[in-house]
Amino acid sequence: MLSIAFVPSAALVLVALFIGGFLVQQAIEDRDDAENGAVTLAEASRRIASLQRERAVALKAPGSRSATYTAYADRIDTSLSSVREIARAAPDAEVGYQQTIAVELLTAVEGMDRSDSLAVAGIDDAGRRDYAAAVGAYRSRLDAIAGKLTDSSRQTYRELVGSEDWGRFGAVETALSAATPPPVGQAAWRVAAGVVGRTLGDLTARQIEYSAQLAIDGGRRVLSGALAAAGAISLLAGVVMAIVMQLARRLPMTTLTWSHLVSDYAEKSTLLAHTSRRSGRADLSG
The missing domain is CATH 1.20.5 (Single alpha-helices involved in coiled-coils or other helix-helix interfaces)
Known part of the structure; x- marks a missing residue:
């Protein structure tokens, strides 16, 4: 009788262990995907910053500015597309949302740097349309995502757009887009551009760090939950097995030879x- 009761009980325990192991394995994969996505996003940000520095130098060199501008724009856009896919594939909805905001900030900063690089290199009639389009695109994108930032980042952004540096920088952008003389001198313009660029870059880095921490914390929570569930399932199966075996011992047993x-x-x-x-x-x- 004990052997008859032991077989299904042992099978139940094995099934419980299998289910628990599957849950833990799935949780580990989700955690690794989240952490890898966060690392890839940070690496892409550094790669884009490196390309932006290269572009600023390349646009000042003799040759076709249009071809140089397009070549770097394509390379950076490819990097931005790859990180957008990372945000879409995030295992957690909140992580994906915050990573999407980080990507949008990256895109806005790229638009600002793209237009500023053209302006520093010198805008001709052929490049003025590209310049105006880049300025309009990055400012529209910033306006769209400003309300989605964290409280501290939103406050920093409000302080930036209310600052004199933002006003000076925007005034020069408007003048260059319209082919009119800038209202401030070269030195003041470059100081303002530096403040705007650094502040937007800091906001982007902060958002990337925030989304990365969310991804890591979320992955750890999923793994902890899976471990707890696996332990509970195994414990329940063990209790059921013990009860069945105890009941089997109480039944009358006849030994037939x-x-x-x-x-x-x-x-x-x-x-x-x-x-x-x-x-x-x-x-x-x-």
Whole structure:
């Protein structure tokens, strides 16, 4: 009886262990994906910053500015597309949302740097349209995502757009887009550009760090939950097995040997023979 009860109980425990192991393995993969996505996003940010520095130098060199501008724009856009895919594939909705904001900030900073690089290199009539388009795009993107930032980042952004540096920088952008003389001198313009660029870069770095921490914390929570669930399932299966085995021990147990079976068969055969003879005599007397 114990062996009969043990087999299904042991099978239940094995199934519980398998399910628990599967949950833990899945949680580990989700955690690793989240952490890898955060690392990739940070690396992409550094790679884009490096390309931006290269572009600023390349645009000042003799040659076709349009071709140089397009080449670097394509390379940076490719990097931005790759990090957008990371945000879309995030295992957690909140992590994906925050990573998307980080990517949008990266894109806005790239638009600002793209237009500023053109302006520093010197804008001709052919490049003025690209410049105006880049300025309009990055400012529209900043306006769209400003309300989605964290409280501290939103406050920093409000302080930036209310500053004199932002006003000076924007005034020069407007003048260059319209092919009119800038309202401030070169030195003041470059100081303002530095403040705006650094502040937007800091906001982007802060958002990337925030989304990365969310991803790491979320992955750890998923793993902890999976470990707890696996432990609970295994414990429940063990308790069920113990109860079944305990009940099996309380049931009456009969041990049958070969001699018992032979003796029982002989007794039943003899009883059947006597019954048949009695029935036969009763029929003859009738």
